[in-house]
Amino acid sequence: MGAVPRVLSVAGTDPTGGAGIQADLKSIAAAGGYGMAVVTALVAQNTTGVRAIHRPDTGFLAGQLNAVSDDVTLDAVKIGMLFDAGIARTVRDWLAATRPPHVVLDPVLVATSGDRLSGDGLESALAEVIPLTDLVTPNVAELGILLGEPAAVSWPELIGQATRLAARHGVRVLAKGGHLASDDARDALAGPGGEVRIFSAPRVDTVHTHGTGCSLSASLATHRARTDSWEAAIPRAKQWLSASLAAGADLDVGTGRGPVSPLAVLWDRGGVHAPDPATVRTTWWNGIADLRARIHDTAFVTGLGQGTLDPRAFAWFLAQDLVYLREFARVLSRTAALAPTPEEQVFWAGCSRDALVGETEVHTRWIEPRHRFTAAPAPATTRYTDHLLAVTTRGDYATAVAAVLPCLWIYHDVGHRLGLSTVAGNPFADWIRSYQDPGVERMTEQAIDIATTHAASASDARRTAMQAVFRTSAEHELAFFRAPTQASAA
Numbered sequence: 401m402g403a404v405p406r407v408l409s410v411a412g413t414d415p416t417g418g419a420g421i422q423a424d425l426k427s428i429a430a431a432g433g434y435g436m437a438v439v440t441a442l443v444a445q446n447t448t449g450v451r452a453i454h455r456p457d458t459g460f461l462a463g464q465l466n467a468v469s470d471d472v473t474l475d476a477v478k479i480g481m482l483f484d485a486g487i488a489r490t491v492r493d494w495l496a497a498t499r500p501p502h503v504v505l506d507p508v509l510v511a512t513s514g515d516r517l518s519g520d521g522l523e524s525a526l527a528e529v530i531p532l533t534d535l536v537t538p539n540v541a542e543l544g545i546l547l548g549e550p551a552a553v554s555w556p557e558l559i560g561q562a563t564r565l566a567a568r569h570g571v572r573v574l575a576k577g578g579h580l581a582s583d584d585a586r587d588a589l590a591g592p593g594g595e596v597r598i599f600s601a602p603r604v605d606t607v608h609t610h611g612t613g614c615s616l617s618a619s620l621a622t623h624r625a626r627t628d629s630w631e632a633a634i635p636r637a638k639q640w641l642s643a644s645l646a647a648g649a650d651l652d653v654g655t656g657r658g659p660v661s662p663l664a665v666l667w668d669r670g671g672v673h674a675p676d677p678a679t680v681r682t683t684w685w686n687g688i689a690d691l692r693a694r695i696h697d698t699a700f701v702t703g704l705g706q707g708t709l710d711p712r713a714f715a716w717f718l719a720q721d722l723v724y725l726r727e728f729a730r731v732l733s734r735t736a737a738l739a740p741t742p743e744e745q746v747f748w749a750g751c752s753r754d755a756l757v758g759e760t761e762v763h764t765r766w767i768e769p770r771h772r773f774t775a776a777p778a779p780a781t782t783r784y785t786d787h788l789l790a791v792t793t794r795g796d797y798a799t800a801v802a803a804v805l806p807c808l809w810i811y812h813d814v815g816h817r818l819g820l821s822t823v824a825g826n827p828f829a830d831w832i833r834s835y836q837d838p839g840v841e842r843m844t845e846q847a848i849d850i851a852t853t854h855a856a857s858a859s860d861a862r863r864t865a866m867q868a869v870f871r872t873s874a875e876h877e878l879a880f881f882r883a884p885t886q887a888s889a890a
């Protein structure tokens with residue numbers, strides 16, 4: 401076999417793309433295989449049910465099968481809907497003549513919608529196909545029908561039936577437990593010698609399961625060609641299926657039981673759904689709406705706006721702010737050192753300078769020089785600066801940028817909101833005005849632009865990490881705004 405397994409699906413169609421060969425081709429691709437498809441029957445169906453089935457003659461089916469196997473070396477085969485005895489026997493004869501490796505049979509009898517997908521004599525003809533396959537994947541109902549027994553209603557019954565079918569035909573049987581009550585998505589693999597192994601994956605709470613069985617069997621065939629055992633292939637296929645079921649919620653296909661999303665895992669990895677910077681901006685800002693509301697409601701911020709803040713709390717805040725700004729300037733210098741471009745390096749270095757020079761100048765109007773930078777850092781100050789130093793020490797520019805952003809953005813926002821509501825004669829008016837400085841606004845906008853541009857082009861995992869760090873910094877902002885009034889009340 402080459403690097404990419406060549407996997408053939410022999411199955412019926414689903415024009416809405418959720419089941420049958422359409423699902424199989426996507427599932428084979430998602431598992432890293434090259435998919436091919438031979439159509440057994442054309443099904444007029446959608447997510448709500450089956451309307452009609454057109455059965456091409458079996459001579460043409462044999463023609464399709466031979467066209468593939470005469471030309472292409474097959475690494476695995478998945479067999480789905482065989483519809484009736486004539487089709488099943490044509491496939492049986494082709495299997496007997498070509499003996500492809502790793503054949504998975506999904507004995508499709510009924511669709512998720514409850515509609516029958518089998519015609520005359522299929523059940524008995526399937527018994528002739530099964531011995532030519534390696535793995536059969538019946539659901540609870542199909543397993544019962546294949547054995548001529550009532551469907552299992554418990555795990556011990558299902559395992560017993562899987563073991564009996566495996567022994568009867570000398571194949572492996574993966575009895576799918578999707579329709580049995582359990583907290584996980586559990587299937588039982590029974591070998592012809594009576595050995596049983598249980599495989600579990602996360603169960604997804606969803607109604608959108610159209611094509612689950614088809615997708616699993618196609619994925620299994622592909623993974624089997626890429627690994628050395630069914631035991632290795634099954635967990636891979638099941639993990640992927642759980643993720644694809646979960647991602648099915650993002651699809652809006654049909655009004656019935658919608659399809660799983662076989663390629664969602666690849667879209668995530670390839671950044672297909674990466675947001676643009678504007679979307680990141682809105683998402684991050686909305687993601688701290690609760691914290692921003694609490695900041696605006698702190699006794700410190702409302703007291704500043706109304707001019708009623710205890711001057712001792714304000715003095716305490718200024719002293720802590722200076723201590724904070726000195727550390728913040730160090731953090732910004734480290735961020736500058738990590739910047740990938742000279743422009744961004746200069747920007748953060750400028751921010752660092754501003755934090756110490758510009759801001760300190762504002763503070764000097766309120767604090768005598770000998771009291772500047774002398775306060776012992778309060779716990780909220782230390783916790784905030786420790787967090788920022790820790791993030792920048794990791795050496796990752798994108799998370800460093802996300803961590804420093806709330807300080808600029810929230811302060812600017814607080815100043816802006818206070819400016820709108822400040823009462824005449826407010827003793828803190830000068831201070832509030834300093835936050836509405838156009839230079840501060842420009843700097844904030846540029847920092848937002850840098851952070852959201854990096855986030856937009858980052859992987860999902862990295863973007864999530866950036867947002868988490870951004871929120872943690874915003875939590876420290878809240879604690880910092882709460883501290884002055886807590887300290888002066890104590």
Ligand SMILES: Nc1ncnc2c1ncn2[C@@H]1O[C@H](COP(=O)(O)OP(=O)(O)OP(=O)(O)O)[C@@H](O)[C@H]1O
Pocket residue numbers: 511512538539540576577578579585586587601602603604605606609610611612613614616638641642645
């Ligand atoms: N809600 C779920 N979350 C995760 N995995 C599931 C869920 N439901 C079923 N599965 C898994 O999907 C595969 C198909 O199982 P199921 O028993 O539903 O087969 P099926 O009846 O052939 O499929 P379908 O429901 O599409 O007709 C099994 O591996 C099963 O464990």
Ligand SMILES: Cc1ncc(COP(=O)(O)O)c(N)n1
Pocket residue numbers: 411412413414419420421443445480481508510511512513517609610611612613614615
């Ligand atoms: C052509 C075809 N094959 C199989 C199924 C079963 O689908 P499901 O996986 O939802 O049971 C289907 N609906 N259509």
